[in-house]
Amino acid sequence: MPLWNNWSGRLEHHPEALRFVRTEEDAAALVAGASARGVSLRVVGSGHSHAPLVIGADEIIDVGAMAGVISVDEASKTAWVAAGTPIYMLGPLLHQQGLALHNQGDIDRQTIAGATATGTHGTGRTIANLSHAVKGLRLIDGHGELRELRQSDAAESFYAYPVHLGAMGLVTAIELQLRDAFVLEERSWTVPGDSLVDSISEMTENHDRFEFFWYPKADQAQIKTMHEVAERPTYPVAEEGARRAYSFEVLPNHRPHKHTEMEFSVPMSEGPACFMEIRALLQNTFQDVAWPVEYRLLAQDHAWLSNAYQRDTVTISVHQDVRLDECEYYRACEAIFRAYGGRPHWGKVNELTGQDLEAAYPRWRDWWAARDALDPNGVFLNDYLRQVRAQV
Numbered sequence: 361m362p363l364w365n366n367w368s369g370r371l372e373h374h375p376e377a378l379r380f381v382r383t384e385e386d387a388a389a390l391v392a393g394a395s396a397r398g399v400s401l402r403v404v405g406s407g408h409s410h411a412p413l414v415i416g417a418d419e420i421i422d423v424g425a426m427a428g429v430i431s432v433d434e435a436s437k438t439a440w441v442a443a444g445t446p447i448y449m450l451g452p453l454l455h456q457q458g459l460a461l462h463n464q465g466d467i468d469r470q471t472i473a474g475a476t477a478t479g480t481h482g483t484g485r486t487i488a489n490l491s492h493a494v495k496g497l498r499l500i501d502g503h504g505e506l507r508e509l510r511q512s513d514a515a516e517s518f519y520a521y522p523v524h525l526g527a528m529g530l531v532t533a534i535e536l537q538l539r540d541a542f543v544l545e546e547r548s549w550t551v552p553g554d555s556l557v558d559s560i561s562e563m564t565e566n567h568d569r570f571e572f573f574w575y576p577k578a579d580q581a582q583i584k585t586m587h588e589v590a591e592r593p594t595y596p597v598a599e600e601g602a603r604r605a606y607s608f609e610v611l612p613n614h615r616p617h618k619h620t621e622m623e624f625s626v627p628m629s630e631g632p633a634c635f636m637e638i639r640a641l642l643q644n645t646f647q648d649v650a651w652p653v654e655y656r657l658l659a660q661d662h663a664w665l666s667n668a669y670q671r672d673t674v675t676i677s678v679h680q681d682v683r684l685d686e687c688e689y690y691r692a693c694e695a696i697f698r699a700y701g702g703r704p705h706w707g708k709v710n711e712l713t714g715q716d717l718e719a720a721y722p723r724w725r726d727w728w729a730a731r732d733a734l735d736p737n738g739v740f741l742n743d744y745l746r747q748v749r750a751q752v
């Protein structure tokens with residue numbers, strides 16, 4: 361049986377088959393066949409999730425060959441893009457049309473389907489996550505039928521789909537709301553940990569795109585701001601922290617060191633206090649941890665499983681070297697995050713049960729009902745999803 365593993369190597373799985381699809385017709389035939397045989401499927405993007413979203417199914421489906429921009433509507437600034445398009449490819453392709461994504465994560469290795477499936481985001485007080493750009497989906501449902509779901513068709517109920525965890529079907533294409541291409545100027549500097557509480561409040565008020573990494577051993581934070589500017593880019597693009605270029609050139613970074621990651625989002629007003637508790641935890645109990653804590657802003661949106669569902673949010677991430685055991689550290693962090701009403705990032709580590717998830721995500725049951733309507737036989741469920749569902 362083939363071996364599949366995620367980006368960090370921490371998650372491994374031997375599915376009965378690893379399949380590749382290139383067309384919607386192939387995908388529909390494959391899903392119809394799996395449904396008839398009672399086989400479960402999980403679709404994979406770039407495998408950059410730390411959560412067990414892809415493992416634990418009979419077969420894994422790779423749609424990486426379905427890549428590129430399918431069509432652009434200049435008037436509405438929307439585009440249909442193929443599901444397997446990596447974000448590093450999408451940026452330049454959209455730029456040729458004078459367009460850009462409104463948000464993206466701090467790497468660009470994910471596929472557009474994989475990134476939107478988990479609510480991937482960068483930073484921005486008034487900027488919602490990347491899934492917020494999803495206006496339509498073409499997917500093969502659990503019967504093997506091709507469906508086109510559009511936001512305009514079903515108003516509120518559409519919000520079940522943008523953050524879908526790969527559980528609604530095999531997504532073949534996504535319609536994205538884009539914006540005009542824009543230039544970002546990035547600045548970066550360090551501040552001592554003790555001054556962070558004041559800095560966070562000031563920075564959050566005065567800078568839309570603000571984030572920092574706090575390094576526990578040095579008790580210092582590397583603050584980063586990014587502003588939209590009218591000036592032209594400066595090439596070659598400078599090192600991270602001092603660059604001015606188009607958004608798709610400034611937002612992604614290199615993250616070569618393999619790690620695991622836990623991220624929770626808490627209400628924006630609770631962010632500073634929550635961060636300070638995590639900092640105290642590292643200083644008092646986990647002095648060996650060298651990996652930084654990341655702090656970002658995220659505007660609220662309406663997607664039912666968005667970690668910023670109807671609340672302006674701060675996201676706080678903790679990391680550990682993939683070769684080290686992070687369990688005790690992450691468990692202690694999770695307890696703090698949960699005390700602040702935290703919601704987990706779907707692509708990262710958490711130990712929440714179905715009951716916990718239901719408490720964190722008010723539309724959890726509605727989301728399952730919408731999912732079941734598309735895939736009543738659970739073709740697109742794996743062990744993890746079946747488990748959290750059974751726990752409700």
Ligand SMILES: Cc1cc2nc3c(=O)[nH]c(=O)nc-3n(C[C@H](O)[C@H](O)[C@H](O)COP(=O)(O)OP(=O)(O)OC[C@H]3O[C@@H](n4cnc5c(N)ncnc54)[C@H](O)[C@@H]3O)c2cc1C
Nearest residue numbers: 405406407408409465466471474477480481525526531707
């Ligand atoms: C180094 C690193 C940096 C990261 N930085 C950020 C960040 O800055 N911000 C952030 O929010 N997250 C970040 N993440 C998390 C990452 O963005 C998410 O886990 C994202 O979902 C990964 O996308 P992927 O293409 O690798 O999808 P995968 O991890 O392969 O899959 C994710 C989900 O999408 C589903 N899926 C993928 N393609 C399809 C399809 N065609 N049809 C149906 N379902 C599909 C899968 O079944 C799965 O449920 C980072 C992860 C790493 C490893």
